[in-house]
Structures are given as structure tokens and as C-alpha cells.
Amino acid sequence: MKHPIKKIAAALDQAALQSQATQQVSLTHPISLEEAYDIQKISIEKRLERGEKLTGYKLGFTSKAKMEQMGVHDIIWGRLTDNMEVINSQTLSMSNFIHPRVEPEIAFLIGKPIDEFLTLETATDYLQGVAAALEIIDSRYENFKFSFEDVIADNCSSSAYVLGEWLPPTTPLQNLDIALVINKKISQTGHSNAILGNPLASLVEMAKMARKYNLEIKPGQVILAGAATSAVYIHEGDKIEGQFNELGKVHIEVIA
Ligand code: OOG
Ligand code: MG
Numbered sequence: 001m002k003h004p005i006k007k008i009a010a011a012l013d014q015a016a017l018q019s020q021a022t023q024q025v026s027l028t029h030p031i032s033l034e035e036a037y038d039i040q041k042i043s044i045e046k047r048l049e050r051g052e053k054l055t056g057y058k059l060g061f062t063s064k065a066k067m068e069q070m071g072v073h074d075i076i077w078g079r080l081t082d083n084m085e086v087i088n089s090q091t092l093s094m095s096n097f098i099h100p101r102v103e104p105e106i107a108f109l110i111g112k113p114i115d116e117f118l119t120l121e122t123a124t125d126y127l128q129g130v131a132a133a134l135e136i137i138d139s140r141y142e143n144f145k146f147s148f149e150d151v152i153a154d155n156c157s158s159s160a161y162v163l164g165e166w167l168p169p170t171t172p173l174q175n176l177d178i179a180l181v182i183n184k185k186i187s188q189t190g191h192s193n194a195i196l197g198n199p200l201a202s203l204v205e206m207a208k209m210a211r212k213y214n215l216e217i218k219p220g221q222v223i224l225a226g227a228a229t230s231a232v233y234i235h236e237g238d239k240i241e242g243q244f245n246e247l248g249k250v251h252i253e254v255i256a
Contacts, residue, residue, distance in 0.1 A: 004029070005031075005039055006042060008029065008031075008039050008153065009038075009039045009040075009042035009043035009153075010043070012039065012140050012154050013046040015098070016043075016140055016159065019097055019098050020098065021098050021099070021139075021140060021141060021142040021143075022140055022141065022142070023141070023142060024142065024145060024146055024147070024150050025039075025149070025150050025153055026146075026149060026150050030149075031150075031153065032149065033148075033149060033152065035149070035153075036150070036152035036153040037152055037153075037213060039152075039153035040078065040079065040152055040153055040154070040156075043155065044079045044081070044155060047081055047083065048081070052081040052082055052083045054080070054081055054221075055080045055081055055082050055084075055085065056079075056217075056223050057078065057079060057080060057206060057209075057215070057217070057222075057223050057224075058077065058078045058080055058105075058135065058156060058161075058223070058224035058226070059075060059076070059077050059202045059205060059206055059209075059223070059224065059225060060075070060076040060077070060078065060151070060156045060157075060226055061073070061075055061076055061226065062075055062195050062196050062201075062202050062205070062225060062226030062227075063190070063196070063226060063227060063228045063229075064194065065194060065227070065228065065229050065230050066226065066227050066229075066230065066231070068230075069230040069231065070146075070151075072151065075205055075209075075226075076148070076152050076156050077156065077213075078152075078155040078158045080158060080161060080222060084158065084160045084161055085160070085162075085163070086136070086160050086161070086162045087162070088162055088163060088164055088165075088250050088251065088252070089251055089252070090252060090253075091252065091254070091255045092136065092160060092162075092234075092252050092253070092254050093254075093255050093256065094235075094254060094255065094256055096159075096160075097136070098138050098140065099138065099139070099144055099233065100136050100137070100138040100159065100233070100234050101136070101137050101138070101144070101231035101233050101234065102136055102180065102182075102231060102232055102234050102240055103134070103135050103137065103180070103229060103230070103232070104132075104133075104134060104178050104179075104180050104188070104190070104227060104228065104242040104244070104250075105132075105133040105134060105135045105161070105224045105225060105227055105242075106130065106132065106133060106192065106199045106224070106225040106228075106247065107130065107131045107132070107133035107161075107164075107222055107223065107224055108127055108129075108130055108202075108203055108222065108223040108225065109127060109128045109130070109166055109220070109221075109222060110126060110127065110128065110217055110218060110219050110220065110223065111126055111127050111128030111129075111169070111219055112125075112126050112219055113216070113218055113219065114126050114203075114206075114207050114210060114217035115217075116207070117204075117207055118203060118204045118207040120198060120201060120204060123200045123203045123204055123207075124169050124170060124200065127169035127203075128169065128219065128220075129166030129167060129168065130166070130168075130169055130171050130173060131163050131164045131165060131167060131248070131250075132163075132164035132165075132242055132243075132244040132247040132248045132249060132250045133161060133162060133163050133164060133224060133242070133250060134161065134240065134242045134250050135158065135160070135161050135162075135224055135227065136159050136160035136234070137156075137157035137159060137231055138157060139151070139154060139157045140154045140157075141154060144157075161224060162250050162251075162252055163222065163250070164242075164244075164247070164248045164249065164250040165248055167247065167248070171246065172246065173192055173198065173200060173247070174192060174193055174198050174199075175191070175193060176191070176192035176244050176245045176247055177189070177190075177191060177192075177243075177244075177245050178190045178192060178228050178242070178243070178244050179242070179243040180229060180232060180240070180241075180242055180243075181240070181241040181242075181243060182232065182238055182239070182240050182241075183238060183239055184239070187232050188229035188230055189229065190227075190228035190229035192228060192244075195225050195226055195227075195228050199225045202223070202225035202226055203223060203225070206223050234254050235254065236255060236256050237254060237255075238253070238254040239251065239253050239254075240252050240253070240254065
């Protein structure tokens with residue numbers, strides 16, 4: 001029997017729209033990796049049909065901390081839209097989410113189309129900027145539980161992102177201490193090298209994914225490298241700051 005791909009995509013889209021968790025897909029419909037990415041594509045197309053704009057891509061599970069926290073052991077990618085962007089220093093409303101978590105990220109701003117495989121040496125040439133960032137992940141699945149295919153279908157839990165100030169692409173990204181500070185207390189600490197040994201390696205991986213999945217990576221788009229630390233549940237009233245040494249700081253306040 002054919003899997004109801006479109007129905008699953010619609011259910012995930014509605015779950016995000018209504019901030020209401022839905023059942024894990026794999027519990028009732030085992031799906032393949034290809035089907036999972038197809039579901040993601042169809043569900044994000046629904047957002048685009050409502051007028052949202054694609055702003056870039058995110059990688060997930062590029063660090064051991066994340067893989068271990070979620071029990072998933074391979075790199076995944078998802079799509080970002082303009083509706084997901086929250087301006088640095090502003091507020092994030094809990095009412096738009098189901099059970100949101102925050103994680104510190106490093107962001108790349110694309111400067112020229114990526115239409116070939118990259119290396120750690122060439123990756124910087126494609127950039128217009130790099131920045132500290134936060135990602136808000138909010139699994140559309142009950143209890144934030146999923147299989148590898150489930151999370152891909154659910155756009156890799158992506159639900160919001162916050163970008164710090166763009167710095168020159170040559171800004172060193174290795175050997176940065178990363179801290180997630182919530183209400184002035186250190187909640188998570190990590191290191192930028194935890195992201196595939198070098199955050200630029202995430203861009204190299206994204207270029208491979210673009211080739212494999214026929215994606216265009218264009219100037220002006222944003223790529224999130226994947227978190228270096230575990231993600232943390234957020235609550236109304238939280239003041240959240242990501243600190244990244246020379247890369248700067250990003251912060252938001254969580255409201256009702
Ligand atoms: C999936 C998203 C993973 C990252 O940075 O590793 C991710 C999840 O943990 O729910 O965004
Ligand atoms: Mg992330």
C-alpha cells in the first residue's frame with residue numbers, strides 16, 4: 001500500500017500551525033529516508049503557499065552532544081523560512097510553540113551560489129558573513145520523541161532562529177567556547193570544534209546535500225551549522241543568551 005505522504009505532510013504542517021503535537025509517523029507508517037525528505041518538502045511547500053519565503057537551510061546532528069541527546073547518529077538537514085526568524089534582542093512568544101527548546105548555533109550567510117562540492121579550504125569563499133545564532137527547535141511530535149525518518153519529515157524540528165551580527169567570513173570559527181546562559185545561569189557549555197571538528201565542515205556537508213537533493217543554495221541564504229551542545233527546554237520569562245567568544249552574543253526573552 002502506498003504511504004499517505006501528502007496526508008502526513010499536511011498533519012505536520014497543521015501541528016506546527018496550531019502549536020499542537022501530533023503522533024510520531026513511524027508508529028503507524030514506517031517511512032523511508034526518501035519519503036521523509038519528500039514529506040518535509042511537501043509540508044514546507046504549504047508554508048510557501050501561504051506566503052512564507054525560503055531563507056536557507058539548517059543542519060542537525062553535527063555534534064556528539066546532539067546525537068547523544070536525541071539518540072540519532074547521522075546528519076540531517078531542514079529548511080528555514082522568513083517566518084521562523086526572530087530578531088536578536090527581541091521576544092519569542094511561547095504561544096507559537098508546542099514544547100520549544102533552544103540551542104546555540106553558528107550561522108553562515110551565503111555570498112555566492114554553491115553549485116559544487118566544497119572543501120574546508122574553499123568553503124569560506126562562498127560566504128558573505130558568519131554569525132552567532134540560536135535555534136528554537138520544537139518537535140511536532142508528542143513528547144519530543146522521534147525516529148531518524150520522523151525528525152526529517154518534521155523539518156528537523158526547526159521552528160525559529162535568531163541571528164547575531166554578521167561578521168566577515170574570515171572570522172575564525174574554530175576554538176570558540178560556546179555558552180548557553182539562561183536567566184544569568186550557565187545552562188550548557190560547548191566548543192565550536194564539536195561541530196564536525198570545524199563548523200565549516202557543516203557547510204561542506206550542506207553542499208553535498210544540495211547536490212543529492214537538488215537544492216539551490218543562493219546568495220543571501222542562511223545556513224545553520226547544527227548545535228554544539230544539547231538543547232534546553234525554554235519557559236515563559238526566560239532570558240536566553242548564546243555567548244560565542246569573538247563571534248559575539250545573541251539573546252531573546254521568552255514571553256507568554
Ligand atoms: C532535531 C534537530 C537537530 C541540531 O542542531 O542538531 C538540530 C532535534 O534535536 O529535535 O537542530
Ligand atoms: Mg539545531
